[in-house]
Amino acid sequence: MQRLLEIIMFLKTSAVSGLYRIIPVVIGIIGVVVFCPSFIEKGGCTMKKSSDSGVIQLPKAKTNSPTALEQALNDRRSVRHYTDSPLALEAIGQLLWAAQGVTNSRGFRTAPSAGALYPLEIYAVIGDSKKITPGIYHYLPKSHRLKRIKAGDHRKAICKAGLSQSAICNAPVSLVITGLFERTTGKYGKRGIQYVFMEAGHAAQNVLLQAVTLNLGAVPMGAFDNDAVSRILELSETEHPLYILCIGHPEAN
Ligand SMILES: Cc1cc2nc3c(=O)[nH]c(=O)nc-3n(C[C@H](O)[C@H](O)[C@H](O)COP(=O)(O)O)c2cc1C
Secondary structure, X not given: OHHHHHHHHHHHHOOOHHHHOOHHHHHHHHHHHHHOOHHHHHOOOOOOXXXXXXXXXXXXXXXXXXXXXXXXXXXXXXXXXXXXXXXXXXXXXXXXXXXXXXXXXXXXXXXXXXXXXOOEEEEEEEOXXXXXXXXXXXXXXXXXXXXXXEEOOOHHHHHHHOOOOHHHHHOOEEEEEEEOHHHHHHHHOXXXXXXXHHHHHHHHHHHHHHHHHOOOEEEEEOOOOHHHHHHHHOOOXXXXXXXXXXXXXXXXX
């Protein structure tokens, strides 16, 4: 802003009065560059791709659905084949909320947690979505936001780390549940390790049932190379991948 004012003052006091006429153009160019950083990167100022800043505010999750819980339990099946159709931002937000969304003012979440210590983190490997730039995103439960940690379509890499299971390659979105054991072992000692795995199961089942209510297909994946997934997600040494959930629109049988 300081720089912008300096430029305007220079042009105003300039002996070359013709320059004064280009002020609106200068302001326009500076405005686009400052307020739309994606302009240079993508060749256009598109507000649709809300991930351009790397942080995406997810739509508020719904707490009602026409699908009864019993129906979702009945209909859930592991689905490994998906259409090319990308996932809507609302669906991604709803699935993340199901995994670890905050549901009360004390910070408690959709999934139970031993001692309410919340050792899980959720990452979304997004290859194709209607409003999100491909990349690997970290879910921030408190603000219900996604924060991009890596741009680009990393599905092939995650798929390779997942022992080349094709569902990971083809799913428009895969969620990776990670755990920081120390958050729980600090209070519960060695038994805390068991608790963290239990919690990953809770979060995963929430996502799988939520997928049913959204008419999406999903499969939980336990067969993957931990070190390879950690490298792709750039996890610290204390954070461990626990589960991969592939999600997409189910291919008709
Ligand atoms: C802990 C766990 C790990 C799993 N790992 C994989 C996997 O790596 N690849 C896969 O295709 N399915 C995996 N599955 C899905 C199971 O194969 C599936 O749940 C099982 O065949 C029963 O089918 P259903 O989910 O349709 O009821 C896993 C399921 C669980 C619970």
